[in-house]
Amino acid sequence: MERLGWDSRAGGCANLGHWSLERYRVLLKVSGGKERIRRFLAEDHPDLLAARDVDGFVAALHKDKTRRYTEAVIAGLVEIRPGVARQLGEAKAAGLKTAIVTTTSRANVDALLQHRLAGAQLQRQALVLALQPVKLGGVVQGEQ
Structure with missing residues (x-):
């Protein structure tokens, strides 16, 4: 959902904020959704990495992001690239x-x-x- 500006606050993570399109362009250099979330946490919220079950936290965020992406696809908010x-x-x-x-x-x-x-x-x-x-x-x- 990053291309739509994924807002992790809606997934129960108020302190993580919003991935802007500009931020996502940088994070796209990291392949894989879970890996991208992990990089985001390491760069923007390193305190959370030390205070949590990181694998479980990343998996939960990714599951939430996948669910929201599927909902956006069904709602017609995600379009296939032209051509x-x-x-x-x-x-x-x-x-x-x-x-x-x-x-x-x-x-x-x-x-x-x-x-x-x-x-x-x-x-x-x-x-x-x-x-x-x-x-x-x-x-x-x-x-x-």
């Missing part, structure tokens, strides 16, 4: 296979497919590769 639906339709007409590869959660992709790309009939033809946990250097990375 995407057209290009997917052209690919289908040409017999090409399509795929969605993203670092976002499967829940976010499913919401977009069902509510924003239903007209492109992508649901029946696309391979979707959403962020899944992977082991990197012995450490599990990504959504869990």
Whole structure:
């Protein structure tokens, strides 16, 4: 929901404030929603990292953000970038296979497919590769 200006105050975290579009552009350099939230906390609220179960806190914030994003998609507040639906339709007409590869959660992709790309009939033809946990250097990375 960052592109909409995610307001963590509505999720029971009054002291975290609002992610402006400018702030989110900086945070976008960090891949993954939970990782982005963790970076935000480390840079803007390091005191909270020491005083909480950080993993649980980040997971709860991310769950809230995902729920709000899905609600925004359903409400029509999130639009697909111009040309995407057209290009997917052209690919289908040409017999090409399509795929969605993203670092976002499967829940976010499913919401977009069902509510924003239903007209492109992508649901029946696309391979979707959403962020899944992977082991990197012995450490599990990504959504869990």
